[in-house]
Amino acid sequence: MNVIECKQLVKMQRNQKTLDHVNFSIKENTITGLIGRNGAGKTTLLKIIAGYWRKTAGDINVFGVNPFNSLFVSANTIFVDDQMSFSNSLSLLDLLEEAGRFYPNWDMSLAKRLFDYFGFLPNQIHENLSKGKKSTFNMIIGLAAHCPLTIFDEPTTGMDVSVRKDFYRALLKDYLEHPRTIIISSHHLEEVEDLLEDILLIKDGRVHLHLTVDGFKEYAVGLRGNSALIYQLVNEEDVLYTNRVGGEYVIVKNTFSHQQAKRLGLEISPVTPNDLCVYLTNTTKGGIDDVFKTS
Numbered sequence: 625m626n627v628i629e630c631k632q633l634v635k636m637q638r639n640q641k642t643l644d645h646v647n648f649s650i651k652e653n654t655i656t657g658l659i660g661r662n663g664a665g666k667t668t669l670l671k672i673i674a675g676y677w678r679k680t681a682g683d684i685n686v687f688g689v690n691p692f693n694s695l696f697v698s699a700n701t702i703f704v705d706d707q708m709s710f711s712n713s714l715s716l717l718d719l720l721e722e723a724g725r726f727y728p729n730w731d732m733s734l735a736k737r738l739f740d741y742f743g744f745l746p747n748q749i750h751e752n753l754s755k756g757k758k759s760t761f762n763m764i765i766g767l768a769a770h771c772p773l774t775i776f777d778e779p780t781t782g783m784d785v786s787v788r789k790d791f792y793r794a795l796l797k798d799y800l801e802h803p804r805t806i807i808i809s810s811h812h813l814e815e816v817e818d819l820l821e822d823i824l825l826i827k828d829g830r831v832h833l834h835l836t837v838d839g840f841k842e843y844a845v846g847l848r849g850n851s852a853l854i855y856q857l858v859n860e861e862d863v864l865y866t867n868r869v870g871g872e873y874v875i876v877k878n879t880f881s882h883q884q885a886k887r888l889g890l891e892i893s894p895v896t897p898n899d900l901c902v903y904l905t906n907t908t909k910g911g912i913d914d915v916f917k918t919s
């Protein structure tokens with residue numbers, strides 16, 4: 625069953641098309657990584673899915689209904705980001721107890737174990753926490769809520785490396801015990817890759833690729849060798865990236881005969897999903913060095 629279905633979804637913001645005819649669906653009980661450069665449209669998409677923002681055109685269904693202002697969607701969804709705000713009149717422990725009243729599947733035992741593990745004090749106030757600690761507390765709420773649709777928008781903002789690792793491990797362990805539909809947006813694909821099943825890559829408000837992690841691993845390979853031989857073997861439109869430093873090196877869709885490549889003396893190498901995302905979302909405007917060229 626699909627928990628989310630998007631067809632030709634468009635979002636206009638201040639005359640800018642921030643989502644441009646987006647099509648995809650997300651199956652129940654999967655972990656999807658939403659990957660894209662700054663400004664690609666990740667938060668916009670997640671806020672529309674969570675029912676916070678209204679679509680401009682197209683169709684979006686979450687649990688079979690339009691999520692905007694849907695009580696059903698809000699009762700079954702948690703949206704975790706670094707903008708979560710909590711009452712300053714409640715201590716952190718009060719907030720956990722309040723969350724227990726609000727979320728039907730709330731796991732207080734897990735919440736308290738994570739709370740202690742990450743060194744929170746019951747009487748602390750959310751507003752006074754450091755940036756990384758706020759994210760860690762928000763993550764505890766997101767995990768312990770056990771919502772059928774759990775959305776993490778850049779959940780690790782400010783967390784140090786070891787807290788990030790702990791978070792991903794906790795997420796995976798908890799997901800295995802309590803499968804649900806999780807979407808996690810991140811700039812750090814290499815960190816989340818191991819826990820994802822699917823990757824939804826967006827660029828300039830459009831879905832660029834939506835594949836399983838294994839599909840990403842197989843989607844493209846690197847080819848190094850004689851330029852003429854490379855282009856004899858592969859179609860130019862299948863080339864995703866070219867680098868001519870130290871000989872021709874291209875990243876190309878994995879649709880050609882590897883046997884023939886070997887016969888031609890070309891070297892084939894794998895491309896990690898993280899590298900592939902970087903190459904696919906590269907702008908064509910040159911590099912940072914160009915900014916420092918004065919003439």
Ligand SMILES: Nc1ncnc2c1ncn2[C@@H]1O[C@H](COP(=O)(O)OP(=O)(O)OP(=O)(O)O)[C@@H](O)[C@H]1O
Binds near residue numbers: 661664669
């Ligand atoms: N409230 C708003 N009003 C107008 N434009 C907006 C608004 N929110 C976002 N945008 C624009 O929508 C586009 C997508 O922004 P969005 O925040 O969804 O990107 P993102 O992929 O989440 O980026 P980041 O990785 O930097 O968080 C950007 O061009 C942004 O300027």
